[in-house]
Amino acid sequence: MLIKSSTLLTEADVTPEAVYRQRRRFMQGAVGAALGLSMPAWATQSSALTYTQTQYGQQDTLTPEDVVTSYNNFYELGTGKNDPVKNASELKTANWSIEVAGHAEKTGVFHLEDILKQNPLEERIYRLRCVEAWSMVIPWVGLSLASMLKQFAPTSKAKYVKFTTLHDPKHLSGQRNAFSTIDWPYVEGLRMDEAMNELSFMATGLYGKALPNQNGAPIRLVVPWKYGFKSIKSIVKIEFVESEPETTWNKLAPHEYGFYANVNPTVDHPRWSQASERRLPTGLFNIRKVPTQMFNGYGEQVAYLYKHMDLAKYY
Amino acid sequence: MPNVFLWFVIALPAILLGYGFFKIQIAGDLLYWTAEPGKYLVHFTGQWAIGFLLMTFAITPMRKIGWVNWVVYRRRLGLAAFAYAVLHLACYAVMMLGLDLNILVDDFAKRPYIFAGMLALAGMLPMAVTSTKGWQRRLKRKWKVLHKLMYVVVVLVVVHLWWQVRQDFALALMVTLTALLLGLLRFKSKAA
Numbered sequence: 001m002l003i004k005s006s007t008l009l010t011e012a013d014v015t016p017e018a019v020y021r022q023r024r025r026f027m028q029g030a031v032g033a034a035l036g037l038s039m040p041a042w043a044t045q046s047s048a049l050t051y052t053q054t055q056y057g058q059q060d061t062l063t064p065e066d067v068v069t070s071y072n073n074f075y076e077l078g079t080g081k082n083d084p085v086k087n088a089s090e091l092k093t094a095n096w097s098i099e100v101a102g103h104a105e106k107t108g109v110f111h112l113e114d115i116l117k118q119n120p121l122e123e124r125i126y127r128l129r130c131v132e133a134w135s136m137v138i139p140w141v142g143l144s145l146a147s148m149l150k151q152f153a154p155t156s157k158a159k160y161v162k163f164t165t166l167h168d169p170k171h172l173s174g175q176r177n178a179f180s181t182i183d184w185p186y187v188e189g190l191r192m193d194e195a196m197n198e199l200s201f202m203a204t205g206l207y208g209k210a211l212p213n214q215n216g217a218p219i220r221l222v223v224p225w226k227y228g229f230k231s232i233k234s235i236v237k238i239e240f241v242e243s244e245p246e247t248t249w250n251k252l253a254p255h256e257y258g259f260y261a262n263v264n265p266t267v268d269h270p271r272w273s274q275a276s277e278r279r280l281p282t283g284l285f286n287i288r289k290v291p292t293q294m295f296n297g298y299g300e301q302v303a304y305l306y307k308h309m310d311l312a313k314y315y
Numbered sequence: 316m317p318n319v320f321l322w323f324v325i326a327l328p329a330i331l332l333g334y335g336f337f338k339i340q341i342a343g344d345l346l347y348w349t350a351e352p353g354k355y356l357v358h359f360t361g362q363w364a365i366g367f368l369l370m371t372f373a374i375t376p377m378r379k380i381g382w383v384n385w386v387v388y389r390r391r392l393g394l395a396a397f398a399y400a401v402l403h404l405a406c407y408a409v410m411m412l413g414l415d416l417n418i419l420v421d422d423f424a425k426r427p428y429i430f431a432g433m434l435a436l437a438g439m440l441p442m443a444v445t446s447t448k449g450w451q452r453r454l455k456r457k458w459k460v461l462h463k464l465m466y467v468v469v470v471l472v473v474v475h476l477w478w479q480v481r482q483d484f485a486l487a488l489m490v491t492l493t494a495l496l497l498g499l500l501r502f503k504s505k506a507a
Binding site: 066067070071075079081082134177179180181182252253256268270271272273278280281282283284285287289 | 336339340345346349350351352353356409410411412413418421422425426428479481482483484485488
């Protein structure tokens with residue numbers, strides 16, 4: 001079991017802002033110049049992150065890092081499973097900012113580093129279950145969605161949170177694909193109580209390092225009890241809205257992809273059963289089949305959210 | 316086209332499969348066919364089966380437009396299509412379903428695109444069986460009628476593709492347009 005070393009952060013560890021910014025500018029310039037890459041401004045030279053451990057997923061076997069970072073559904077970077085890692089450099093993450101809008105007291109455009117600086121990072125090992133019936137166990141690094149959203153003080157009119165991914169067809173080849181019927185940019189959403197649930201997570205890293213581009217750098221959502229397509233990547237906008245937002249896959253194929261998309265072995269996808277999943281990486285003759293659990297095994301933390309809902313109807 | 320070249324084309328996917336197999340099982344490059352090699356193989360074998368299918372369809376058009384007469388190669392190309400289609404089903408049953416027959420039966424009943432694929436394969440079977448000269452002699456004119464089943468197979472294959480499109484329709488469109496073009500050339504162009 002891979003357990004990364006952890007550091008408990010105290011006030012004394014907080015870098016004075018002036019020094020922090022000076023270092024960032026130097027690092028970004030030096031490393032960027034040396035590698036010809038654009039790096040997120042808040043990443044350190046080695047992109048190693050400082051974080052604390054949590055109890056999530058300690059009993060699950062981790063999926064190897066090279067699998068996690070080379071088998072991705074990130075159609076903005078191509079539709080093949082290894083297109084995102086091959087085209088990773090198309091995603092420009094420098095000077096990333098997030099627009100916060102809608103029913104909240106603090107709205108506007110914020111630099112990512114300003115949003116993150118209030119919250120120490122923690123590592124959570126979560127299972128990720130794709131709607132395609134494969135799954136992984138990933139050690140994410142980030143912060144709870146609830147603690148991030150609380151910074152913006154959403155009002156009582158905020159019933160849902162709507163997330164939007166970067167729209168950059170100039171660089172992202174997948175968004176220029178004439179054969180794709182996806183209406184860019186990618187949009188996802190959560191009901192407010194789902195967003196505030198303890199499990200909802202905003203990841204900025206995995207395996208102790210900053211998120212690779214193909215995994216949705218520099219910041220992405222992780223909702224482990226729902227199918228993977230709900231865990232929207234490379235977020236540029238967070239909006240607090242009153243009614244259920246129209247999400248990309250639901251708009252594209254409403255009979256296949258619902259808004260709730262809770263992992264549910266009793267509700268088939270129209271084209272395949274959801275009763276089991278293949279835990280990656282699979283071998284040629286060993287498909288590592290695992291029975292799928294209700295809510296991906298997180299029922300204890302989330303079942304209450306759907307107590308009076310017919311989940312066959314609200315798939 | 317010399318025989319050697321034909322055998323090379325038919326063997327090419329098998330060579331690629333063998334190489335991949337070597338890379339994974341012996342050279343230890345476990346992710347050579349992505350983290351889900353079974354899925355990769357299902358797509359690989361399916362695409363080559365379609366490729367050979369379209370090649371058999373190109374034979375008469377190529378003759379009609381006065382380019383080359385490769386009728387003698389059509390049988391081998393057709394059998395190659397059948398072989399890779401069978402492999403496609405085998406990979407699916409073994410590597411995606413783990414030979415779970417319950418799921419296979421479920422697939423048949425509940426998934427239209429799989430049913431279309433199965434029908435296409437079923438359509439190819441009698442043609443594969445009667446592909447020999449012996450059968451041609453035995454069936455005479457009925458042989459030609461039987462082998463017109465290929466048109467039904469092509470339609471089923473196109474349906475099998477379109478019913479799987481989630482958001483990227485490039486492959487389905489390319490195959491459909493190619494089949495339509497070949498069909499047009501076959502039936503509309505001046506007889507050679």
